[in-house]
Amino acid sequence: MTHTFTIAIDGPAGAGKGTLARRLADHYRLNLLDTGLTYRAVAHKLLQLGLPLDNVSAAETAARQVDLSKLDRAVLSAHAVGEAASKVAVIPTVRRILVEKQRDFAKTPPGAVLDGRDIGTVVCPDADIKLYVTASAEVRARRRLAEILADIERRDERDMGRADSPLKPAVDAHLLDTSEMAIEAAFLAAMAIIDDVLAKRSGA
CATH class of the missing domain: 1.20.5 (Single alpha-helices involved in coiled-coils or other helix-helix interfaces)
Incomplete structure (x- = not known):
């Protein structure tokens, strides 16, 4: 059996673990998985279908259908999807289904960098390297604010620059x-x- 190399990265929001995970995956040529996106993918599917977020059977079905190689960060990063994901993530069976998928992802050669909240403790307790990335609440808040600012600026640029019905004040x-x-x-x-x-x- 080919040995795969796994790097588990955990930590709170805004600590920089996502950026660090991407850099490490690129450098060591490993697969990359932001496990938070898997829960967002389930929530996004339920929102698309107009189903209640507490519909356990529908959430389980959506979780089984999630393709970890096709997670669209741009779509799944939407605030509404994040809010919905926090409700889906509390369903135990959904967590179990996704954890199994995440473990399978980690075992795919040559290995992977996974970032989230429970990688080193639950998903990959046997990971070759475990990093817990943190920063003070003040620093994390500043980083998150900078991300939000950049997102708002991008959205304004899109809305104001579109050819059809651009965002602009009426003359009066x-x-x-x-x-x-x-x-x-x-x-x-x-x-x-x-x-x-x-x-x-x-x-x-």
Whole structure:
């Protein structure tokens, strides 16, 4: 039997384990698996089918159908999918199905780098190398904020640059910049604009 080499990377969100896993997989020419995407794939399938996230049999079926070699990070990284995945991930049978798939992935030559929350403890307790990657909560929050900022900028660029119905203010739109406003202040500012227009109309 050909020995495969497994690197297990665990740690909290924003610690940098995903980026580190990608770099290590490239360097050592190993397969790469972000195990969090497997749960997101199940959630995405249920959302696509319009099924309840607590439908155990449907979630189990979706888990069995997940192809670990075809996980689309761009699609599965959506916030709504992440929220749904956290609900799917608590189903014990779904976890068992996906863990088996993750173990099979790790055993595929020449080996793999897997990152997640339970790789070294549950998925691959016999991994050749186990790394627990962490960082302070403040640093992780700053990194996550930078990721969110980059995502917002990409989305704005797409929305404003599309040929069909691009995002732009109407010529007669009132600009409301909420950069320095809490929601209550934004509400009051919007109300002031609306009340001013209504007053002018009633006085006309």
